[in-house]
Amino acid sequence: MTVTIDLTLDCTNAQLLAGFWKTALGYVDEPPPPPFSTREEWLAQFDLPEGESVEDGAWLCHPERTGPRLSILKVPEPKTAKNRLHxxxxxxxxxxxxxxxxxxxxxxxxxxxxxxxxxxxxxxxxxxxxxxxxxxxxxxxxxx
Missing domain, CATH: 3.10.180.10 (2,3-Dihydroxybiphenyl 1,2-Dioxygenase, domain 1)
Structure with missing residues (x-):
């Protein structure tokens, strides 16, 4: 069995980090999963807490779909220590x-x-x- 991995970064500003990591890695915005045509449609199926929006997350991938995907998700707490994985x-x-x-x-x-x-x-x-x-x-x- 072959497995894949995704990497997830917690953050306070998902769009800022998405822009940086797209520049750093040459990644692009990952399309929403079928049958959805937008991330907004995809997120609408979840019961998001009040005040959360599509801007609170970003999903990136290599243009040719090689390598791990990168999810960038807003969290309420700040970074407090050195990463254990980088x-x-x-x-x-x-x-x-x-x-x-x-x-x-x-x-x-x-x-x-x-x-x-x-x-x-x-x-x-x-x-x-x-x-x-x-x-x-x-x-x-x-x-x-």
Whole structure:
């Protein structure tokens, strides 16, 4: 039996994080499940608590439906501790180690421009970053 996994991020602003992670991963908004034509229609089948809306969640996927889906859901409590599970972003990087490291650093700067923050760097290996709500992730050269 083959299983799949989805990753879920709790947050306070689902649309902000969805925009960041679409930029970071190249993901797109996942269409609603059949037979629904919109997320609003899909959510209408659930008994949502008063004040909750479709804006409180985002569902992302790889454009070719490879890799895990990412659900981003608003929760009332803030992030209080380091993630026990985090995302590693492996970027294509070719050449000598210095060239590969330059590619990693360039990707980290691209994600800073998108709202991320650099937390630490392991020189020549990976950059530890945080998304706009403080969820940690790493950027490194993809394994060949």
């Amino acid at each position: 995302i590693d972003i492996g970027i294509p990087a070719e050449g000598e180690p210095a060239q590969r490291w330059a590619s990693v650093k360039a990707e980290a700067q691209r994600l800073v421009a998108a709202g991320g923050t650099i937390l630490t760097e392991d020189e020549g290996h990976h950059v530890v970053m945080a998304d706009p709500e403080g969820n940690e992730f790493c950027v490194a050269a993809a394994s060949a």
